[in-house]
Amino acid sequence: MQETIGFLDELADISASVIRNYYRQNFVMEAKSKGDPVTxxxxxxxxxxxxxxxxxxxxxxxxxEEYGVTKGxxxxxxxxxxxxxxxxxxxxxxxFTTVIGLCENGVPVAGLLNQPIVGDxxxxxxxxxxxxxxxxxxxxxxxxxxxxxxxxxxxxxxxxEHEKAAYKKIQDATGFQIYxxxxxxxxxMASGFADVVFEASLKAHDIMGLVPIIExxxxxxxxxxxxxxxxxRCSGQTLACGDAKLHQRLLALMAA
Numbered sequence: 001m002q003e004t005i006g007f008l009d010e011l012a013d014i015s016a017s018v019i020r021n022y023y024r025q026n027f028v029m030e031a032k033s034k035g036d037p038v039t040x041x042x043x044x045x046x047x048x049x050x051x052x053x054x055x056x057x058x059x060x061x062x063x064x065e066e067y068g069v070t071k072g073x074x075x076x077x078x079x080x081x082x083x084x085x086x087x088x089x090x091x092x093x094x095x096f097t098t099v100i101g102l103c104e105n106g107v108p109v110a111g112l113l114n115q116p117i118v119g120d121x122x123x124x125x126x127x128x129x130x131x132x133x134x135x136x137x138x139x140x141x142x143x144x145x146x147x148x149x150x151x152x153x154x155x156x157x158x159x160x161e162h163e164k165a166a167y168k169k170i171q172d173a174t175g176f177q178i179y180x181x182x183x184x185x186x187x188x189m190a191s192g193f194a195d196v197v198f199e200a201s202l203k204a205h206d207i208m209g210l211v212p213i214i215e216x217x218x219x220x221x222x223x224x225x226x227x228x229x230x231x232x233r234c235s236g237q238t239l240a241c242g243d244a245k246l247h248q249r250l251l252a253l254m255a256a
Contacts, residue, residue, distance in 0.1 A: 001110065001125045004102060007056060008112040008123050014052055015082060015098040016116030018045045023117060024092045037086050042066055045082035045098065053078050063231075065205045077103045077231060079208040085182035094118050095184050101208030106231040111209030113187045122187045124213035130190050139219040139242030140192035145253075148195040148246055150174040151185035157201045163237070166224065166254045170198050173253055186210045186240060190217035195242050196250065202236040214240050220247045224254060 022041035030038050046066045053062055054070075061072030064080040078100065083089050085096030094117040102110040110125040122137075124130040130137055142148050150170065158167040171177060174196060181188070183206060185197045190213050211229055214221040221240040223229055226247075229238065241247035 001128060004110045005123055005125050005128070005131075008100060008102075008110060009121075011049055011052065011100055012098065012112055012114040012116075012121055012123075014048050015045050015100075016114065018048050019083065019089075019098070019116050023089070023094075037090055038066065039083070039086060039090060041089065042083045042086060046080055049078075049080055049082065049100070063204065065203070075105050077106075079103060079108075079205050079231065081183070081205040081209070084206060085184065088180070088182060095180065095182060097183050097187070099183050099206065099209040101211070103208055103231045106233075108208045108211040108230070111212040113183060113209060113213055115184060115187075120184075120187060122190055122213050124190070124216035126212060126216075128216055130213050130216035132187070132191050137191045137217055139190060139214075139217045140195060142195045142243050143245035143249070145173045145246070145249055146175055148174045149193070150177045150196040150198060151181040151188065151194045152177060152179055152198055153182050153185070154179060157199055159201065163200045167198070167200075169253050169256075170196070170250060173250070183210060186214060186221075189219060189240060189242055190214055192217075192242065195246060197238070197240040198250075199238045200236055202234070202238055204231055204234045207234060207238060210240075218242070220244050222247070222251075224251070226251050 028040040059074040061077040062070040081099040089096040098114045100112040113122040219242045224237040
């Protein structure tokens, strides 16, 4: 696993070198759909990452946000979100990240979360502690709902009546809420600054790299039913907590 951790560091440097060329510059931007932009930086970053992964591990598969699935034969798949938080990136906010996960037989076993402007980098791997900028980190003990710190990307993520009702329960129960974190929020939780990240409408490229980071820091991350998140079972409804007792209480609250 040490080789994988070193390679994730290399991929972080590659993605950062591309992204910095575009940050707060003029660049080509398109809309996949209303409110869902994609930029030249997203595409160039994923291209660079795909190229290096293919050079290093030609038998591995790749699944990326911008260029889809390249099948492999090894049972390993690299899952790439070149710029998570593209909307933040387009307006010059440094809250976007590059997220890369490695799955073995569908199970996330290693992950990278990298913010190239601020210089924040989290790397997690199975049976290893999570590292933030080279130093191990851990989540915060907080079992009390009323004292918990919640980060959400946007209320607009919750689209169905069921999702909206669950969001209202979580919002009312937690101590306070911060919005607009995108995947950066999971790194902050891994470092003990937040207690809950609650989201819906996620895709596999958003979340696969985050699972090993949260777990390696002592936290827990599942779907809203408490089931493990894998490449083949990713509903998009995600509950991550730094404290396992808090996680159980929030699951029970949603089920009530």
